[in-house]
Amino acid sequence: FIPPQVRRFFDTQLETCFERLFRAFNRYTHMEVHEDVQGSFRGNQMYRDVEMYLSSLERINESDFVRIQRCEEETSVTFSLPPEETIEDNFMGSRVWWTYHCQQNQDSSQHSFFWDHRGRREYNKESRSFSLKMLRADKERIIKPYLQHIICASKELERSNTQRKLCTNDKYEWDEVELNHPSTFDSIALSPDLKELIVRDLDEFKCGETYYHSVGRAWKRGYLLYGPPGTGKSSLIAAIANHLNYDIYDLELTSVADNTQLKSLLTRTRRKSIIVIEDIDCSLDLSNRSKNEEGSPNADGNVNMGVGEHKNSRVTLSGLLNFTDGLWSCCGEERIFIFTTNHKERLDPALLRSGRMDLHILLSYCTFPAFKVLAANYLGVHEHALYPTVEKAMQHSKVTPAEVVELLLTNKSCVQVALERVMAALDEASRSRKNYTQVGIFSASDVDSYTDVVSAVKFNLSDIKVPASSELEHADGKSAVVANGHGNTNRFEVSNGDAPNTYCRMKKPKKLRRLLMKLGRS
Ligand SMILES: Nc1ncnc2c1ncn2[C@@H]1O[C@H](COP(=O)(O)OP(=O)(O)OP(=O)(O)O)[C@@H](O)[C@H]1O
Numbered sequence: 001f002i003p004p005q006v007r008r009f010f011d012t013q014l015e016t017c018f019e020r021l022f023r024a025f026n027r028y029t030h031m032e033v034h035e036d037v038q039g040s041f042r043g044n045q046m047y048r049d050v051e052m053y054l055s056s057l058e059r060i061n062e063s064d065f066v067r068i069q070r071c072e073e074e075t076s077v078t079f080s081l082p083p084e085e086t087i088e089d090n091f092m093g094s095r096v097w098w099t100y101h102c103q104q105n106q107d108s109s110q111h112s113f114f115w116d117h118r119g120r121r122e123y124n125k126e127s128r129s130f131s132l133k134m135l136r137a138d139k140e141r142i143i144k145p146y147l148q149h150i151i152c153a154s155k156e157l158e159r160s161n162t163q164r165k166l167c168t169n170d171k172y173e174w175d176e177v178e179l180n181h182p183s184t185f186d187s188i189a190l191s192p193d194l195k196e197l198i199v200r201d202l203d204e205f206k207c208g209e210t211y212y213h214s215v216g217r218a219w220k221r222g223y224l225l226y227g228p229p230g231t232g233k234s235s236l237i238a239a240i241a242n243h244l245n246y247d248i249y250d251l252e253l254t255s256v257a258d259n260t261q262l263k264s265l266l267t268r269t270r271r272k273s274i275i276v277i278e279d280i281d282c283s284l285d286l287s288n289r290s291k292n293e294e295g296s297p298n299a300d301g302n303v304n305m306g307v308g309e310h311k312n313s314r315v316t317l318s319g320l321l322n323f324t325d326g327l328w329s330c331c332g333e334e335r336i337f338i339f340t341t342n343h344k345e346r347l348d349p350a351l352l353r354s355g356r357m358d359l360h361i362l363l364s365y366c367t368f369p370a371f372k373v374l375a376a377n378y379l380g381v382h383e384h385a386l387y388p389t390v391e392k393a394m395q396h397s398k399v400t401p402a403e404v405v406e407l408l409l410t411n412k413s414c415v416q417v418a419l420e421r422v423m424a425a426l427d428e429a430s431r432s433r434k435n436y437t438q439v440g441i442f443s444a445s446d447v448d449s450y451t452d453v454v455s456a457v458k459f460n461l462s463d464i465k466v467p468a469s470s471e472l473e474h475a476d477g478k479s480a481v482v483a484n485g486h487g488n489t490n491r492f493e494v495s496n497g498d499a500p501n502t503y504c505r506m507k508k509p510k511k512l513r514r515l516l517m518k519l520g521r522s
Contacts, residue, residue: 281346
């Protein structure tokens with residue numbers, strides 16, 4: 001007998017009253033994350049983030065029912081929830097519950113679609129979602145950081161599930177292969193302080209997005225690795241890539257035709273990548289930005305870097321600097337530039353300054369702490385009766401970690417023999433050093449302190465052609481060449497200091513540097 005309008009009025013009123021009453025007594029709040037977004041065929045990224053995040057929770061293995069899956073590109077299997085299963089999670093001391101829902105779409109007009117890998121339109125016949133339940137009291141405090149936490153975790157998981165790549169340049173394209181280098185910060189022999197410094201710097205960089213943006217800088221970092229051959233520069237790059245889970249772009253500058261090609265290649269690099277230029281001093285003549293003795297200015301007004309085998313390359317130092325610190329440096333964020341060289345002194349100071357090369361890392365001859373790491377890795381020994389003798393010998397002789405590694409590897413079946421071979425190598429190095437000397441070059445105007453000594457050039461004393469007006473006064477295994485030059489043009493004084501490296505002072509540092517480099521090369 002009640003008219004429908006009145007009935008409907010009471011129905012809706014009662015329903016909302018009941019809902020309000022129910023909510024007043026309900027301590028929990030619910031949220032839903034649907035797979036599809038209306039009007040968009042790309043779907044809901046948050047849904048994929050939640051799915052990825054939940055699959056990484058350890059608790060998922062405790063469920064009685066789980067789904068196991070592996071995608072073509074991924075390296076590991078993932079677990080996921082079956083429909084109507086719930087999983088609990090903890091965040092900032094609060095508990096939350098996720099439930100997976102999956103319903104068949106009855107009405108075909110509701111089917112959302114997506115594009116498959118061949119570009120064909122595919123329809124979702126199911127409607128999938130996750131519901132999140134948490135205490136009403138916790139909602140305001142944790143919801144935003146919790147969702148942010150899920151987004152970050154899912155990004156990280158996606159990276160770690162995807163095979164990392166090692167890319168090399170071929171004209172305008174990158175050729176990719178899988179990156180499987182086993183080097184890590186545990187396997188690499190570095191002094192503990194240096195290792196800690198590098199790892200801390202990398203970790204700060206990795207989490208530094210907000211910081212870099214807040215100070216108005218591109219989110220990138222530059223490392224210069226320098227030191228003699230075989231001291232672990234390439235191994236360190238691989239360890240950095242493994243630590244950060246980044247791809248490596250190994251840029252062969254000698255095969256890049258010009259700045260345009262360089263620009264095109266660098267803009268095609270992905271985020272989370274390390275761009276490496278090995279032996280940068282051999283790739284291009286980067287010693288001077290403003291003039292070039294061998295080349296002439298090109299159409300850009302820059303100088304062609306033509307030395308030796310890279311005569312055809314028209315890449316300029318300015319072109320390279322534009323990417324390390326110029327306008328183009330912000331194209332593709334979260335990138336690390338690593339340049340390596342055996343001769344730091346040959347590089348233009350413009351390339352070395354902070355903002356371009358933020359950290360200069362010297363990888364030098366094997367020290368005793370580094371040797372202990374290698375012995376532990378290759379022989380499995382942490383202490384040995386011969387260690388004090390090895391330690392003493394290492395203070396006077398120089399062998400590279402690569403030489404030590406080779407000896408340990410070939411004699412790994414007998415610890416005693418391996419250590420004796422290392423001792424013999426140290427002895428040999430010490431004897432041959434008597435015929436060599438090392439001269440670090442600096443002039444008061446070039447550098448501020450002794451630690452800034454440009455680098456050491458190793459050469460045989462018999463190779464030194466002292467100018468007629470100069471004299472080779474003193475030389476032995478430890479100290480520098482001590483000579484006095486009184487010629488008009490290359491008057492220089494070389495003295496040895498008390499510090500472990502020797503150095504020279506000169507009026508015409510460039511001239512002497514060139515002379516020493518020639519000797520070093522020959
Ligand atoms: N510090 C180190 N820790 C562990 N292994 C090292 C280290 N240095 C060198 N090695 C070993 O020596 C080999 C050569 O090292 P690597 O190629 O990294 O040296 P590099 O400094 O890059 O040499 P180059 O300047 O000639 O390219 C590596 O395969 C590695 O096994």
